[in-house]
Amino acid sequence: SLTAPTALVTPIQIPPLSHPSPIQLSLVIPTYNEASSIQSLISQLCGSLDTVLPGAYELIVVDDNSPDHTAKVAQELQGQLPQLKVICRQQERGLATAVLRGWQVSQGEVLGVIDGDLQHPPEMILKLWQPMQRGADLAVGSRYAESGGVSYWSLGRRIISRGAQLIGLAILPGVLGRVSDPLSGLFLVRRKSIAGIPLNPKGYKLLIEVLARGRVGTIEEVGYVFQERQNGESKIQLRTCIQYLQHLIHLRLSLGPLGSFLRFSTVGLSGTFVDMILLYFLHDPSNLGWGLMASKLISSEVAILNNFLWNDLWTFRSVTKLQPGALNRLKRLVKFNVICLIGLLLNSFLLILLSEYLGIHYLLANLIAIGIVVFWNFYLNFKLSWRV
């Protein structure tokens, strides 16, 4: 009989747990030609996890049919270790999807990943488990947090690593800016933070995908020193770097500024109410009856302050988080205010054009003018005020 080739469906979704599971932690070990370190890694992991999570964890080796028979070496350990699963992929390739395929068949409430080459210290898993127990959604092993490092890296390698991070920050500040080491391959994440979400990572950097698309609230970081490779070799190639860039661009386009534009517009709507009510209160003959120009200036400035507050706290919160402190906030306020005041000149010009010359009721004219100026304001503030 004929067997159809396994359908490789991308994007990949992690199913939620259908029933309560005794497994608390599912740790995936992606491997490609790691036969020389897999046994030592697994025994170290079991040694430490047995003390804290006896019977409540699983290890899942996901190998891509390595020529050095890593999968076979791992399978031979399964006799003594019922908590060990081994997947040997025949068709799919790549680190990030390997991890997702492992998580897909896992049962744990918490999902994790650790490299198979011992460059990530096995004892880190327990250190990352602690913040997860305290309720964190994501615990990241970081080379750039306190007590972290990269052992004997040359200056060139450090620059490339940091450069890759900076490029990522430039393209996706709100995503990569959330952690000190967004390119880390060592982390634990709560299943419910990613379950049911279509994930489509390219290449190596799964953490970026999780940060970008997951429902990740609290994040904790634990510093660690990236060990030198003792056996085998790194699988990073030029292709891996290109995939990283593709991944960033893909995320940039699919996330887009749409989210922040929608929030910005909502805030703008609240500002419009502030503006309209105040304008009515100051200008309408039944109230203070001030001149249209003076009334409009005051109502607008109050609306600008209202909008700044909500934009800083909500619309661009991911950027705000990266630039804390009162001085930074003041700088953003000044930029926002200047841009909005120029917008206001445009607004006033349109208001007068529409109301004085075209005879549209001044409140309706103001509404139309504001609608046009929203685009101006969003674009410039997005580019200038909340830029990383």
Ligand code: GDD
């Ligand atoms: N299944 C599978 N398929 N595993 C893979 C593949 C693949 O295509 N490519 C790499 N791996 C496995 C390796 O065997 C190793 O266990 C792990 O993924 C990491 O690969 P390395 O090639 O050793 O990467 P690295 O050491 O340069 O960088 C790692 O650590 C960095 C710091 O945390 C990666 O995890 C990086 O993403 C990370 O930034």
Ligand code: MN
């Ligand atoms: Mn490695």
